[in-house]
Amino acid sequence: MKTISAGVLDALTDTARTNARLRMNHNLHPTHEAPIQRLAIAMEPGTYVRPHRHPQSWELLIPLRGRFLFTSFDDAGKPLERHFLGGADGLSALEFDAGTWHTVTSLESGSVIFEVKEGPYVPVQAGDWPAWSAEDGTQAAAEFLAAMHAAAKG
Numbered sequence: 001m002k003t004i005s006a007g008v009l010d011a012l013t014d015t016a017r018t019n020a021r022l023r024m025n026h027n028l029h030p031t032h033e034a035p036i037q038r039l040a041i042a043m044e045p046g047t048y049v050r051p052h053r054h055p056q057s058w059e060l061l062i063p064l065r066g067r068f069l070f071t072s073f074d075d076a077g078k079p080l081e082r083h084f085l086g087g088a089d090g091l092s093a094l095e096f097d098a099g100t101w102h103t104v105t106s107l108e109s110g111s112v113i114f115e116v117k118e119g120p121y122v123p124v125q126a127g128d129w130p131a132w133s134a135e136d137g138t139q140a141a142a143e144f145l146a147a148m149h150a151a152a153k154g
Contacts, residue, residue, distance in 0.1 A: 002028045004040055004114075009065055013110050016042035021136075023047045023106075032121035040064060040114050043106035045149070048141045051077075051103045051133040057118035060095040061085060061104065066111025069152045070094055073101040077132035082151065086111065101130055105148040 008026060016024040022044040029037050043049075051073060061070065063086030070083045084090035087108075096102065104113065134140035 004028075004064070009040070009042070009112050012040060012042040012112060013044075013065075016044050016047075017109075021047055029119065032119070034119045034121075037115070037117050037119045037121055040112055042110075042112045043068070043104070044109055044111070045106050046145070047106055048136055048145050049103045049105070050136055050141070051101055051130055052124045053099050053101050053128050053130075054117060054122070054124075055099050055128060056122060058095060058098050059100075059102075060093065060116040062093045062114040062116075063087075063090065064112045064114050066109075067107040068111060068113055069105040069107055069148060071103050071105070071148065071151070072096065073103075073130070075101070075130070077101075077130060079151075084152070085113065103148070105145070105152065107149070107152055 004026065012024055012026050016022055024042050026040045028039060061068075065086070067087040067090055068085040070085055071079050072081045074080055083094055085094055134144050
């Protein structure tokens with residue numbers, strides 16, 4: 001049996017806070033080749049999840065702790081949908097189709113999201129980062145993240 005306890009979430013969050021990327025995952029799937037990938041991801045505000053897509057798989061997001069902003073985009077980078085996950089006003093789960101351009105923004109310290117998608121694990125390929133998205137570690141990425149946080153406030 002596999003479980004995720006409050007202690008696991010606390011340790012995951014503590015690790016994310018000290019990680020350079022401000023996030024850390026805890027996999028329930030045994031290998032990257034597993035047919036269903038299942039993982040808890042601690043994400044601190046300030047972590048940048050570059051917009052991307054998974055052409056081979058749908059994705060399911062379930063907030064375990066904290067709040068998130070999910071944003072999907074069209075091919076030109078125009079936001080299509082925004083959904084809050086977690087907290088009193090947010091969704092309890094969100095599933096989207098394969099090929100959806102998307103990002104997830106952590107809105108609170110200590111936030112952990114559970115992700116499920118079809119395997120095997122396939123790293124994001126060059127064509128699955130849109131041309132309009134900023135590379136991690138750039139000033140443009142910091143500006144994009146700031147815009148996501150501003151959008152979350154209205």
